[in-house]
Amino acid sequence: DAGITQSPRHKVTETGTPVTLRCHQTENHRYMYWYRQDPGHGLRLIHYSYGVKDTDKGEVSDGYSVSRSKTEDFLLTLESATSSQTSVYFCAISDDRAPFNNSPLHFGNGTRLTVT
Amino acid sequence: GENVEQHPSTLSVQEGDSAVIKCTYSDSASNYFPWYKQELGKRPQLIIDIRSNVGEKKDQRIAVTLNKTAKHFSLHITETQPEDSAVYFCAASSDNFNKFYFGSGTKLNVKP
Numbered sequence: 101d102a103g104i105t106q107s108p109r110h111k112v113t114e115t116g117t118p119v120t121l122r123c124h125q126t127e128n129h130r131y132m133y134w135y136r137q138d139p140g141h142g143l144r145l146i147h148y149s150y151g152v153k154d155t156d157k158g159e160v161s162d163g164y165s166v167s168r169s170k171t172e173d174f175l176l177t178l179e180s181a182t183s184s185q186t187s188v189y190f191c192a193i194s195d196d197r198a199p200f201n202n203s204p205l206h207f208g209n210g211t212r213l214t215v216t
Numbered sequence: 217g218e219n220v221e222q223h224p225s226t227l228s229v230q231e232g233d234s235a236v237i238k239c240t241y242s243d244s245a246s247n248y249f250p251w252y253k254q255e256l257g258k259r260p261q262l263i264i265d266i267r268s269n270v271g272e273k274k275d276q277r278i279a280v281t282l283n284k285t286a287k288h289f290s291l292h293i294t295e296t297q298p299e300d301s302a303v304y305f306c307a308a309s310s311d312n313f314n315k316f317y318f319g320s321g322t323k324l325n326v327k328p
Contacts, residue, residue, distance in 0.1 A: 133316075141320060142220075142222070142305055142319055148313060156313070159217065190259065202248035202267070202310075202314055204262045205262075205307075206262070207260050207261070208259060
């Protein structure tokens with residue numbers, strides 16, 4: 101399995117508080133992603149990164165920000181948590197050194213976030 | 217952006233039967249189509265993938281087919297077993313930063 105660690109694994113927080121989720125990889129992959137998973141919606145891309153300090157928005161980026169100061173770490177911040185952000189958050193990585201331009205995503209174990 | 221639709225949302229089969237899950241995509245630039253299996257409480261894991269220059273790929277009991285003209289691809293599982301019970305997701309991506317767009321998932325239940 102790809103070396104991806106997400107922390108925390110579970111978190112309960114109150115509406116209006118900031119929350120930061122961490123993703124750490126040991127694979128030295130260039131691409132990193134944050135997805136959220138909700139019933140009936142599959143996995144939706146929040147933000148992604150294609151290098152240190154290089155990030156961009158995905159499909160559902162409102163209310164979220166990211167930072168990538170080192171290759172191995174990708175942080176997701178909920179600036180002011182809302183109940184609609186209760187979800188399971190997955191970090192993923194992808195290898196840009198593959199012989200093809202695309203290579204599969206490898207996921208972390210997820211963070212279950214509950215906003216009360 | 218890309219839109220991936222997946223059907224059915226739930227599928228129940230008897231052990232030993234075949235299961236087929238279908239996906240369509242909208243962006244003709246998509247050229248890579250992986251399938252993921254997610255067991256309850258676990259992370260999605262890649263089970264098979266196909267690139268746009270190939271029409272079919274097989275790995276033991278699972279196979280994937282791709283019709284680029286119609287923009288649809290399918291997952292076929294033969295001789296299903298109870299351990300195949302899980303949620304399956306299709307996805308599509310292009311060369312654009314390797315971003316993946318996922319279908320909404322199919323919950324497969326294999327009855328012993």
